[in-house]
Amino acid sequence: MEPQLSHQVTDSVATVVVRNPAKRNAMTAAMWRSLPPLLARLAADPAVRALVLTGEGATFCAGADIATLQGSTAEAQGLAVAAEEALAAFPKPTLAAVRGHCVGGGAQLAAACDLRLAEEGALFGVTPARLGIVYPASSTRRLVSLVGPATAKYLLFTAELIDAGRALRTGLVDEVLPEGELDKRVAELTRILVSRSQLTQAAAKEFADGRTxxxxxxxxxxxxxxxTAEGVAAFLERRQPRFTWTTAGRTPRGRRA
Structure with a gap:
């Protein structure tokens, strides 16, 4: 199978899968380039209310496929940062579902998601110090915002891998699931996300990301x-709300939440 990003949309959830099994789902240059336009299409799709990023099989993403990143280090790093920023800017809730290794560029992508769920046995690492690469300022700030300066320095200085338990304690992940339970929990959580107000989610995402x-x-x-009126009415009537605001700022005809 050629390395690629595949995707599908089911029950208002877009799932993007990193596929490069021969290299533990490492991201090739072509994959980095393809992620921003793919995210743009999914963001514009009114059927999509949340996005899950995951890896094929037992690995999330082992980083960048160095062999495909020919040219200057700055150019290669620019591809990764552009993909990371596109993911961070996705206007709807994003969730990284992590199994196995989440390292280097994989950790960069996971950190750009709003939420991160991991299966027991997952390993996380931020590894530019192994290659003598200066980690991008934007990526460093994002990592610090998640785990704090002390843990960010530990990860960046040592390039050591940490397990899912430590990732949970430091705030790098939000939940750790027993083996075999990750997909069930992701499905459960995304059902909740797509049932909630996109208005609330979109505003909260901007505010939490520092927009003032x-x-x-x-x-x-x-x-x-x-x-707001629908939410209050649904609460008083003891029914599920039917929120209609979308990230496009309008309600498509015939659309129901």
């Missing part, structure tokens, strides 16, 4: 959305 200039924008969106 969008208060008026989101106040206007809330006033015109109808989501």
């Amino acid at each position: 200039d969008r208060d008026a924008h989101w106040a206007d969106q809330a006033l015109g959305s109808g989501d």
Whole structure:
């Protein structure tokens, strides 16, 4: 099988799978390049309300496939950063489902997701110090925001791998599941995510990521959305809400949450 990113959309959840089994799902140059346009298409799809990123088989992603990243280190790093930033900017909730190795560029992608779930036995590492590479400033800041400066320095200085338990304690992952339970929990959590208000999620994502200039924008969106009235009505009527605001700022005709 040629290395590739595959995807499918089921029950409002887009699942993107990193496939390069011969190299533990390492990302080739072509795969890095293909991720931003793929994410743009999925972001524009009104049927998509959440996204899961995972790896094929027993490995999430072992980093970059160095053999395919010919040319300058800066050019190769630029591909990874562009993919990472596109994932971080995805306007709907994103979740990394991690088995096995999540290392280097794989950890970069996982950190760019909103949530990270891992199976017991997963291993995490941020490994540029093994190659003498300067880790990008944006990626370093994102890592620090997740785990704090002390753990970020440990990961970057040593390039050592940490297990899922330590990743959970430091905030690198949100939940650790027993072997065989990851898919079930991902399905359960994404069902919850797609049932909630996209208005709330989109605003919270921007605020949590440090945007400080969008208060008026989101106040206007809330006033015109109808989501608050629907949420209150559903609560009082003891039914599931039918939220209709989308990240496009409109409700497609015939759409139901």
